[in-house]
Amino acid sequence: MIYIDIEHKILTSEGSRILSVKTELPDNKFICISGPSGIGKTTLLKMIAGLIKPDWGIIQMGDCIFFDSLNNINISPQKRNIGFMFQDYALFPHMTVEENISFAQNKVKDKAWVDTLIKSYGLEALRKQKPNKLSGGQKQRTALARTLAKKADILLLDEPLSSVDSTMRIKLQNEILKTHADFGSTTLLVSHDQDEVNKMGQCVLQLGYDQIRSIKNY
Amino acid sequence: MIYIDIEHKILTSEGSRILSVKTELPDNKFICISGPSGIGKTTLLKMIAGLIKPDWGIIQMGDCIFFDSLNNINISPQKRNIGFMFQDYALFPHMTVEENISFAQNKVKDKAWVDTLIKSYGLEALRKQKPNKLSGGQKQRTALARTLAKKADILLLDEPLSSVDSTMRIKLQNEILKTHADFGSTTLLVSHDQDEVNKMGQCVLQLGYDQIRSIKNY
Amino acid sequence: TKERKATIAAAANLRYVLEEIKEQYLKDYPGADLQIIYGSSGTLTQQIINGAPFDLFMSADTKFPSKLEDRGMTSASAINYCYGRVAMWSSTLDLSQGLSAILLPEVKKIAIANPDNAPYGLNSINTLKRLNLYDKVSKRIVWGENINQTAQYTFSGNAEIGFIALSLALAPEMKNKGHYYVLPENICPPIAQAAVLINGWEKNGEASRFLDYIISSQCDHIWKKYGYGLAKKD
């Protein structure tokens, strides 16, 4: 179970406001997060990943307390065993597609899994390509494959499919769901596409300006 | 009328292939370009903008020849009077949202138009913000507003709405259409969202692996 | 041969003389190992003060050896080993008329060594002052950091006339490349150059033997050949 109860000051299109999220998310489920642009979806994921320190609150994953402002606990991102896919991909420019993906794995490399990912995400011909020679959608798919390569406990995917065409999108949605079914990592996926949210989410976390975090269990 | 007849070698997920486009596009119309990821949509726009030099061919805009490989003509991007919105935004990090947008204008600044854009694209509260403090969607909207600020002859928009939520997306589609109706710039919009293409395009250019460029006039 | 090794710190302008003296010395005393290190007298003095492993210091003046004496770094008092003579040098002008050449209109720059550091400079200036020439040319003087640099200013032609050491005017590289005029001893006293043994030389007698050798009459012809005045023998 993931327990989140945090407050963090952010600046939105409507001026500065407090992003306040209080929720409990089930383990090993596929959770979709949606909400208007600038509401704080990326910020929330980054707080769970440990890349942003909330102003106040607690983030707990199972027995492990990731963050607790009162007891001054803040586990570093390296130790949270997460996989994070950045909205702007953040691929390493000096590594090829394949190197980017296998870099995500620990010392014991699972080459077969990397190959499977490269194939499923349509990157076969681009294996040896550096990111600056990729199209927008190809970059996005590489970033997604890199995140999945790690087999982390929690997957945080920030709009992983916003730049791919609809045919490919449906295919990749299924790939992601399949990976989730196989490994059972708790997955948080941010999307602004209502169809995608409805299709993929076993749970939906809706962020809104009224600061009420609605959670629907399917 | 825009006349395009070019060939250019690119590398796609299916290995290296020739992107070959031969088409005539009507003036002052709203043209949507779609096709699978990695097919060459961005490459096509960049060739029209003068940022990539095609291996072979002609690009002509009205009476003005932008590019002609046989006669060695290649007009620099500065002189093509275009507006180009990059798929990855490419905002200037040292300028605020407002500075980014008004930088696009010529020496005679049209402040009113900048203000209108900032308002319509929901950037009012972020005027004085630098890009590194913006969310993905906010960056995208800033880049879009910057491109529109110039009132160019040709607008090249590379997936301008891929990162905004559905409510905002519909609103902004209408804003773009309104701008097009007001100024009549020939607009080429790349999108992988079929609904968007159908709604916005007066013309649709479909790029596909069979290398046949289908064009539908509505 | 290790027991017979001496390290000698010598002023840079002694290079040609000392190499010749060293050659002759090694013939007379085979088996000696002389290492001569050249540098500016000021730098060498600072290095000795801070523990440089030198046995003998041959300065281009008397000031630096006496400073070392004051600090108790030396084991005997300094002795003059030669006298340096001041010469006026020019690559373009005929200097047979003597010092008055510096008043010629084509002389735009006159190079003199910095009198604060170099006795050649000090003596040149004093001479000019005594002959009431200094005020007439003071605006045209450029200051060389040391006597070598002064020579470089002159040799390169950036200064039409320079007051340098006679030994430099006679250096192999400079011979026959210009004209020189040796300032007579009565108007410009030669510069006494002193050498001193540094504490710790005693480990073998080589340094002291070499010092004795350079002031002996066996070396007189070498000193003269390079334009130095001989030390007074006692």
Add this chain to the structure above:
Amino acid sequence: MSEDFINTLWLTGKLATLSTCILLVIGLPVSYLLAYTHFKIKPLVEALICMPLVLPPTVLGYYLLIAFSPQNIWGSFLEKHFNIRLAFTFEGIIIASIIAGLPFMIQSLQTGFSSLPASYREVSYTLGKSKTTTFFKVLLPNIKPSLITGIALTFAHCIGEFGIVLMVGGNIPGETRIASIAIYDQVQALDYKTANQYSFILFLTSFILLTLIYSINKSFKIKTI
């Protein structure tokens, strides 16, 4: 502190500031070209720019002295047609300083330019901006850290540089006698007390100046990175 030293300090400041400014003017276009054009012999040009570092300053100074000499083509040309003799003048030591400082300025700026993403220029061009506007409004503001490093290194080096300047300048008070030479003189004369005083003042002044230069960098970083 004697009046003499204040003059010397003033001359030093003037030399360092002027040289740095001129180097900036030279360095910006050269490093821009080096960063954005690709030609075969580029590594050669880059190595050549480093060369003033490789020769000992006094030796480089000696070569300059020869170049300036009225006995040589270039020197006699200047003397005949412009009545300029570069040796022993302030202009001469400025030239010497510029040559000595070239590598620092150009290298710093070049790494700055070449680490900028190409898209900055591309966007600016598609917005119809000229290369000049792009350079001043887009590229320059984004290489501020490199710019500051370049200015700081060059300035510091001009202050401390004395081998070339000593050689070319001829140590003329009020014209070419800069602080580093004055300090060197005192150390040579074993006048350590004055040398220490002067070093301390030089050190302190430069330290304060450089701290100020770097503070600009800091405030810039906090604002945008």
Add this chain to the structure above:
Amino acid sequence: MSEDFINTLWLTGKLATLSTCILLVIGLPVSYLLAYTHFKIKPLVEALICMPLVLPPTVLGYYLLIAFSPQNIWGSFLEKHFNIRLAFTFEGIIIASIIAGLPFMIQSLQTGFSSLPASYREVSYTLGKSKTTTFFKVLLPNIKPSLITGIALTFAHCIGEFGIVLMVGGNIPGETRIASIAIYDQVQALDYKTANQYSFILFLTSFILLTLIYSINKSFKIKTI
């Protein structure tokens, strides 16, 4: 070319290579810290790193000489406990070279690190990579141009630097007499022919080496930018 000069050249190469390597080892962590931590007195530290440039080399050398002298605490400590005397030894001139080269290496690397986007580190951390792995596998390969500039500047400077080395090293053949000092000596002795020959060889060797260093840079750029 005499055997003597070949020895001198060899010593010069050894000094420059060793100093550059040590500076790289020192410079990488220091510049990393300077680039990624923010503390109030950072501009002061940055200015301090430039300071070896501000003092004339011979004067800096003189202060080092005093520091190394067995008459002082530090020097006598080394002498007593380790039987090391730094002045007039190869170790001594290495230390001198390192101090003189510090600004070039650290400044170059620091601008490199600070121009990398924060996301590189963030991604690497979320992938569970340690700071060390991130440093070597992610950051270092991406600052290659700065790394090469730093190495080239430092190396060139070590070759040409002679004021400090002359003062600290004392011109001892085979131990501290490096090429720049040898050339200086010959110029001092008015032996211009030999000086020119030696300068030419030094110039050429460094030029070839630096061209090679910069060629690495070029091939890197073509591959990834």
